[in-house]
Structures are given as C-alpha cells and as structure tokens.
Amino acid sequence: MPFHLDDHGSSFYDFLTTRGQDFPLQAPQIGSPVPASGMPAAAGLPAVPHGTTVLAIRFQGGVLMAGDRQATEGFQVSGRRIDKVFKTDSHSAVAIAGAAGPAVELARLFQIELEHYEKLEGDVLSYEGKANKLAQMVRGNLPMAFQGLVVIPLFGGYDLKRREGRIFKYDVTGGRYEETEYYATGSGGKDARDTMKQLYRRGLTEAQVLRIALEALYNAGEDDVGTGGPDLVRGIYPTVKMITETGVRDLEESQIAESYRTLIDERRERA
Amino acid sequence: MALPYYVSPEQMMADKAEYAKKGIAKGRSIVAMEFTEGVLLVADNPSASLHKISEMYDRIAFSGAGKYNEFEMLRKAGIRHADLKGYTYSREDVTAKSLANAYSQSIGSLFSVEPKPLEVELLVVEVGQGEKPTEIYRISFDGSIIDERGVAVIGGKSEALITFLKSRWKAPTISLRDALKLSVEALETVTTQKLGPEVLEVAVLDRTKPGRTFRRIASAEARSLLNSP
Numbered sequence A: 001m002p003f004h005l006d007d008h009g010s011s012f013y014d015f016l017t018t019r020g021q022d023f024p025l026q027a028p029q030i031g032s033p034v035p036a037s038g039m040p041a042a043a044g045l046p047a048v049p050h051g052t053t054v055l056a057i058r059f060q061g062g063v064l065m066a067g068d069r070q071a072t073e074g075f076q077v078s079g080r081r082i083d084k085v086f087k088t089d090s091h092s093a094v095a096i097a098g099a100a101g102p103a104v105e106l107a108r109l110f111q112i113e114l115e116h117y118e119k120l121e122g123d124v125l126s127y128e129g130k131a132n133k134l135a136q137m138v139r140g141n142l143p144m145a146f147q148g149l150v151v152i153p154l155f156g157g158y159d160l161k162r163r164e165g166r167i168f169k170y171d172v173t174g175g176r177y178e179e180t181e182y183y184a185t186g187s188g189g190k191d192a193r194d195t196m197k198q199l200y201r202r203g204l205t206e207a208q209v210l211r212i213a214l215e216a217l218y219n220a221g222e223d224d225v226g227t228g229g230p231d232l233v234r235g236i237y238p239t240v241k242m243i244t245e246t247g248v249r250d251l252e253e254s255q256i257a258e259s260y261r262t263l264i265d266e267r268r269e270r271a
Numbered sequence B: 001m002a003l004p005y006y007v008s009p010e011q012m013m014a015d016k017a018e019y020a021k022k023g024i025a026k027g028r029s030i031v032a033m034e035f036t037e038g039v040l041l042v043a044d045n046p047s048a049s050l051h052k053i054s055e056m057y058d059r060i061a062f063s064g065a066g067k068y069n070e071f072e073m074l075r076k077a078g079i080r081h082a083d084l085k086g087y088t089y090s091r092e093d094v095t096a097k098s099l100a101n102a103y104s105q106s107i108g109s110l111f112s113v114e115p116k117p118l119e120v121e122l123l124v125v126e127v128g129q130g131e132k133p134t135e136i137y138r139i140s141f142d143g144s145i146i147d148e149r150g151v152a153v154i155g156g157k158s159e160a161l162i163t164f165l166k167s168r169w170k171a172p173t174i175s176l177r178d179a180l181k182l183s184v185e186a187l188e189t190v191t192t193q194k195l196g197p198e199v200l201e202v203a204v205l206d207r208t209k210p211g212r213t214f215r216r217i218a219s220a221e222a223r224s225l226l227n228s229p
Helices: A012-018 A100-121 A127-140 A142-146 A189-199 A206-223 A253-270 B009-026 B068-088 B096-113 B158-168 B176-189 B219-227
Strands: A054-059 A062-067 A071-073 A076-079 A085-089 A092-099 A151-159 A164-170 A176-179 A182-185 A239-244 A247-250 B030-035 B038-044 B053-057 B060-066 B120-126 B135-139 B145-148 B151-154 B200-206 B214-217
Touching (some): A054 A092, A054 A151, A054 A189, A062 A092, A062 A206, A085 A100, A085 A239, A092 A239, A100 A151, A100 B068, A127 A142, A127 A151, A127 A164, A151 A182, A206 A253, B009 B060, B030 B060, B030 B120, B030 B158, B030 B176, B038 B060, B053 B068, B053 B200, B053 B214, B060 B096, B060 B151, B060 B200, B096 B120, B096 B135, B096 B145, B151 B158, B176 B200, B176 B219, B200 B219
Antiparallel strands (some): A054 A182, A062 A239, A071 A076, A085 A092, A092 A151, A151 A164, A164 A176, B030 B038, B030 B151, B038 B200, B060 B120, B120 B135, B135 B145, B200 B214
C-alpha cells in the first residue's frame, strides 16, 4: 500500500480518482473516464441487478428513509434481502436506486468520503457540503449512466445547524434538488410518490410517518413489478431508518412487521 | 576555489540525530495509557483546535510530538493509507502494525536522505478487542519503531515521564478516572505549573463502542473526571 506524503486535499474521492498510475489497483468504475473506442453499447450490456424503490419523508423530528429489499434483473428477482438504505455518517443516510453494483459502491465510497473528511479536517462537513459532494460523485458516474448503469441516490439527514431534517434528490447528470416534503425514486418511485402525496401532512409524528412509508412501499410493490412487497413467508421487511437530532436509528424488524400486519388486516377488511 | 568539506557518515548521522532530538525535546509531552475499557491519550496542549491526538481508523489513534507541520503531514498520510486500505480490502484489515511500519519506512528514509531530518515522534495505538491485544507503537525521528506495553510517552521530557509512569502504572485494570489522574500527575512532574483540563487534550479509544471507537473528552468531562474522588 503506498504512503502518500504529498497533499491530495481532504477528499478521498478526489484522492482515488487523481492518484497516479503507480497504484496497481484498478480505479473504481465510478468517475472513470469514458473508454475512447470499443465502448459496449447499452444493448450489449449484460443484465445486472437493479435496486428498485426507495423513499424519504420529512417529519417533525427529522427524516425517515426506507427502501424495499428486492433486486431485480430483467424479469427475474435476483435478490430478496438487499439493503438500499445506508448510513453514511452519524446524521445522514443515502438510499439508492438503479444498477445495484455501482449504486452500493457509490454509497460505500460516499460513507468513506465523509469519514475521511471528518478525520483529516477535524470537522464534520456541512449538510450542504455533503449534498454537493454527492452531486459530484453522481456526475462522475455519468459515463456509466450512458452505458445503462444509472445510479440515482436520495440523500437524507438531519442538519444540525438548521435543526431540521433535509432531503436531496439527484438526477444522472449530478443535478441536485432539495425536496421539502418527501420523495421517492426507482422503478416504483412514481407509485410511492402518489401514495405519499395523498397522505403527507406537515408535522407528522414518528408513528404516522412510518405508516405512510410502509403504505407507499406496499403500493409500489403492488403496482410495480420490480419492487418487492413485505415477504411474510420469509419474514423480510423493508429497511427503515429514522434520522433525528440524536443520529441515525435502524427501526427494529419486529416493529416494521407489526405495522405491516395492521396495514394488511385493514386492507383485507376493505377488500 | 574552496574544496567541499568531507563529513564522515557517522558524524552526519550523529549531527542529524542530535538536531532532531533537540527539536522534539523542546515540545510538550503526550502520554498513552491502557485502562480497563481501552486506551487513554493525554497531551499537554493549550490549543483547543490544533490537535496532537487524532482519530486514524475504527480502532486506531495517532499522536504526534515535535514540529506541528511535520507530524500533521504524517497524520494525513496515515489517514489516507488507512482509508485506502479499508476501502480496497475491508475495515478489519486496517491495522496499527501496518501503519506503524509505513511510518517507520517513510521517516527512516527521510532521515537518511534529507539534509534536515523530521523533528517528530509518533504514537500509533490500536485498542485491543476480544483475542487481539492492545498495541502501542512509538516511532522515532530516525524511523526506529518500538513496541510499547501498557504505557508510552512521546515528546518533551519523555524519558523522565516514562520512568515515573513505569513505577506507578501496574496493569490495564485501572479505571479511566485513575488513568487520567495518573497521566496528569505524570505530566505535572515535568512542568512548573498545575495542568488544568483547559490545557489538556484528552481522547480515548473506547473498546465498548461499536465501529469508530475514538472519542475526544472535552474539558468539562475531563474536569469532572479529575475532580471526582
């Protein structure tokens, strides 16, 4: 492992992408330049697993982030238990949709990026700063997006300066847009957004926001073939993270299962 | 035309070593000490923002004595090394041993090649967990590396301090409070004034914490620890 004494700034991502040819390891795909020729066409790309629906909702105490657990490869289910919501530092998380390989890599790199900055500078990046850095990383993935490997993250967290939860959504070009209420992305994103549009109100409590998130994911699972619903047979439920002033908290699976049981019972009565 | 002077390699190395030692001895000391729940690091450092102790990785801390710009550069290089290794392989593959070796190599080669040696002394500490014991490495200005047990001191009058501490620190079964008190007592033996929590930089590697174990202890917490009976 080389030992770098020269100054590379405080960004691990920049350090990775700018270090010289002396390093024997392959630079990660994220941010790598477009191959000059012999670029595989989108149609020539083998099928890769895709993550499907993730969402973020603001509530009184912060932000809730959730995602279904299914990875889809063409018309096949390629994974039933994958996680799409990643804690990136003490007060933020990234939820990813799109090509699972590069998406998980992006989340992992972003987590290291934030920690690296924190250790080098002795300070935590501002919330805005984190969101901008993620935008640059998504833009770095643009060449891969042209080849069909699109990665769309959703960035949510608690802004300790403003003392409120904040949500940022992105597009493939690294466009960064703040959402003040809720957002969902991925193949079932539209269905989840429709549900949230009906149910969202200002100043939701934690219990209410959980209910809306699960309802939105359930509807997305019903109407989108790529999105997985709760798997009652295997006991697989969506990942839910609550980000509040005290930090990122994983919701207990038992609590999610319980909420789903109520939800399903109610729907059964309606049917 | 004047002939260039001939200086024997022995003389050159001795001069460099003396120069570096002088520079390091001018500074203040830093103490590392094992206690029940991890490792405590205490620096006599009046600055609240220019740190001498820093987080390096999940279970690894770094501390530098001597010239600030020099150990700061080494600190940053170490963090890059650790993060790159953790990213390439896995978080558990980042070890203090590999970091200490990298430091030893870099500092050692700079010592022999550069006309001015680095005036630094470093500590790389990894808190033990489960089967793995705690490791404390001290790296000198010439790249020599010493594997310390239980307690270590760098910078300032480190020799006087380590003699004092070796006679007082017995086993890693002491509490955080007692470890902090003992460290401060040791640091006070080489200064004329009393060291209050406002001039101390205190941090721990706390093995009871999952993930990143490094934690700074703010003045208020250090004060309450020092004042508790």
